[in-house]
Amino acid sequence: MDRRSLMWMTFMVLVVVTAVYLVIMEDQLAVRQTPQAHTSQDTGAGGNAGAAWGDTAKEAGGNLGAELGDPAALAGNNAGSVWGDMGEAAKSNAGAVWGEAKPAKLCILKTDTVFIYTPACGSDVVQSILFRFGYRRDLFVALPGKPGNPSILQDPRSGDILREYLLKPSAMAARADWDINILAHKVRYNRDALHKVVNGNAKYITILRNPLDRFETDFVASHLEKQFDVEQREHPPALRRYLAAPEFWEKRRMRVNSRCTTNCMAEALGIPVRGRGGNALPEPDGNGVMHYISKLESDFALVLIYEQLNKSLVLLKRRMCWGFRDILYDVSLLEPPATQRNARGESEKLQFRRLNGADHLLYYHFYDIFKAKVAAEGDDFHREVRHFERVLDKVSLYCSSALDDVSVANQTVVWGSEWDEEFVVTRQMCWSLRRKREDWDKLFRERYTHGSQSQRNN
Known part of the structure; x- marks a missing residue:
């Protein structure tokens, strides 16, 4: 087999490796979209699966190089290394995905x-x-x-x-x-x-x-x-005068109003x-x-x-x-x-x-x-508060625009997170946020x- 054929075969190996890797990553991204309750054992399981895939890939790449001969050995080993590195990445990603997911907590809606x-x-x-x-x-x-x-x-x-x-x-x-x-x-x-x-x-x-x-x-x-029988003056303001002598004011408070x-x-x-x-x-x-x-x-x-x-x-x-x-x-x-x-x-x-x-x-x-x-509540609580503040900012920005400009979209989406599900904010909801008692x-x-x-x- 000439050098050109060997290089072509090596190239095809790399193509296959890349395709497999992309499939793996697509699966991992799908898992991230729908996290489930898993334990630290899942982290180890995901890591072991990735490691096994990587070791197998590296070995297969090395064997391929040996079969093709010395000129292709380096390319074959490199292919195995690439495949192995991808396996290590899969190990890390799989472990992170399963590790980040948390057990679902029992939560009972309270309305009263x-x-x-x-x-x-x-x-x-x-x-x-x-x-x-x-x-x-x-x-x-x-x-x-x-x-x-x-x-x-x-x-x-x-x-x-x-x-x-x-x-x-x-x-x-x-x-x-x-x-x-x-x-x-x-x-x-x-x-x-x-x-x-x-x-x-x-x-x-x-x-x-x-x-x-x-x-x-x-x-x-x-x-x-107005609750106090004290002469009204602009300077100093009434509040400063009260704080300077609160007992004096309270003794003169009018009883006609029980505020x-x-x-x-x-x-x-x-x-x-x-x-x-x-x-x-x-x-x-x-x-x-x-x-x-x-x-x-x-x-x-x-x-x-x-x-x-x-x-x-x-x-x-x-x-x-x-x-x-x-x-x-x-x-x-x-x-x-x-x-x-x-x-x-x-x-x-x-x-x-x-x-x-x-x-x-x-x-x-x-x-x-x-x-x-x-x-x-732990560190997770502070992350949730920061996320809520971002949601609040997004909703406030949308509502301030939507209620003042009819050309703005009738709704916006607040994407789901680990603390809450996705929901839609409409113009009607913006009006409800502004309602008073x-x-x-x-x-x-x-x-x-x-x-x-x-x-x-x-």
């Missing part, structure tokens, strides 16, 4: 939720998420009997929510007893009272925020300066910080507050932290067995940034803390618990009154 609304803590974000979730899944979401009311009325003594305080869907008109799936309007926490109207399997959640940041946002957004101005998170969560008529009680001692906080710790499935909102929502997703589309939110619902915390002196911060001791104990207790829960109230009332069908794309 009570959210305790805390003012200026990002509650509008969580409230909107729950309304959208309930609407899309045809759940019974509690509504106040009076349209437009942000709160659900409670008996001032017992804290009970009477059935006549709630809107009753026409479909339930003949039923004496009916359970609520989701309650997210403002209501003061009282576990016994809520248990009478909400599904017994409901998970209780709330959200907390740094007390000084929370107060600043509420002061500005709600014009809390909370101190320990507002603690009050929303049922910690006794105000008496009848809205008058502030003497600041409870630390042991008294911690007694209530320990009860809340056992009652609440999760306490979200506003400063760690995205981590909080991913943790909520995991606890409730939800998807990314269930925890999406519109950034316009976020609270305005606080700017005064670092501008105050230590004495002023101490004065504020003395007036809001219950809120400080509450916030830092649950912040520590939240950090411990995040740490227990009053908008959701109208939609739910229309459904409960006329029995309209759920809009599945919301």
Whole structure:
């Protein structure tokens, strides 16, 4: 056999090797598209298969070179080496594919939720998420009997929510007893009272925020300066004047309006910080507050932290067995940034803390618990949070364009990942992300009154 024939045969061997390798890699890519539950034993199995293929290939290449004679030996050995290297690559890829796949975790969808609304803590974000979730899944979401009311009325003594305080869907008109799936309007926490109207399997959640940041946002957004009998002046602004002497302002607070101005998170969560008529009680001692906080710790499935909102929502997703589309939110619902915390002196911060001791104990207790829960989730949790933030950015970018420009495509796809399945974002869904409480109230009332069908794309 002449040299040209030998070279041609070697070339054909390499062609065959390449074709086999491509088939192997195509199979591996197919596996990556549909990961399954495998163990570390699969990694070894994949690696052993690749090694065996490589060794066999190398040996076959060497034998071929020997049969063809010395001039072709080098080419044959090279072919075997190439084939062997490909086998090693197959070993690595197969092992990585099987090794990366994780055992499937048992996850049971949870739909029944009570959210305790805390003012200026990002509650509008969580409230909107729950309304959208309930609407899309045809759940019974509690509504106040009076349209437009942000709160659900409670008996001032017992804290009970009477059935006549709630809107009753026409479909339930003949039923004496009916359970609520989701309650997210403002209501003061009282576990016994809520248990009478909400599904017994409901998970209780709330959200907390740094007390000084929370107060600043509420002061500005709600014009809390109107609560105090103090002369209005532009310079210095009312907020700075309040933080300079909070006790002075509180002593002059007008009683015609019972709006909370101190320990507002603690009050929303049922910690006794105000008496009848809205008058502030003497600041409870630390042991008294911690007694209530320990009860809340056992009652609440999760306490979200506003400063760690995205981590909080991913943790909520995991606890409730939800998807990314269930925890999406519109950034316009976020609270305005606080700017005064670092501008105050230590004495002023101490004065504020003395007036809001219950809120400080509450916030830092649950912040520590939240950090411990995040740490227990492991490194995979942080990768999921980063992926969720990318999804959130993609959806926000699409919605900002789609709602302002009719020429933009009617939908975009969020590809599946190891943490969630693929889903489609439509213009309709973008509108639902922007809805506020009053908008959701109208939609739910229309459904409960006329029995309209759920809009599945919301």
